[in-house]
Amino acid sequence: MAPLSLYILWLIQLAGVPVGIYAFAHAAMQRADAYAAADRMTKPAWLGITGGGTAAMILFGALGGGGPGMLFWIAGLVAVLVYIVDVRPKLIEVQRGHNW
Numbered sequence: 759m760a761p762l763s764l765y766i767l768w769l770i771q772l773a774g775v776p777v778g779i780y781a782f783a784h785a786a787m788q789r790a791d792a793y794a795a796a797d798r799m800t801k802p803a804w805l806g807i808t809g810g811g812t813a814a815m816i817l818f819g820a821l822g823g824g825g826p827g828m829l830f831w832i833a834g835l836v837a838v839l840v841y842i843v844d845v846r847p848k849l850i851e852v853q854r855g856h857n858w
Contacts (some may be wrong), residue, residue: 761857771819771831778812778838787839788849804841811837 785808790801798804814834818827 770835771815772800774815774831774835774838775812775819777842778808778815781838781841781846782808782812784846789853792849792852794846796852798803798845798848806843808841811835825830 782805785801785804788801793799793801793804800809811834814830814837818831818834
């Protein structure tokens with residue numbers, strides 16, 4: 759029987775991919791000028807970051823976790839979470855507000 763920590767890691771890996779897909783889809787649906795108004799990187803940059811992060815989570819999560827590939831999986835998760843917790847709220851604020 760596997761230790762509890764492996765099950766927790768597996769659940770995090772399983773949840774990371776849908777979050778990455780959501781982040782990429784959200785980044786794709788936003789107006790390009792909203793990124794500049796929110797003082798963030800450009801839309802193509804965030805599409806690359808969220809898409810690459812999601813791809814890394816899919817590829818290295820499918821390899822079973824552990825080893826050096828886990829570092830890339832963590833980097834992909836961090837990239838996606840930065841978009842979710844930092845960029846996404848600013849974009850929503852800029853597009854709903856009367857800042858422009």
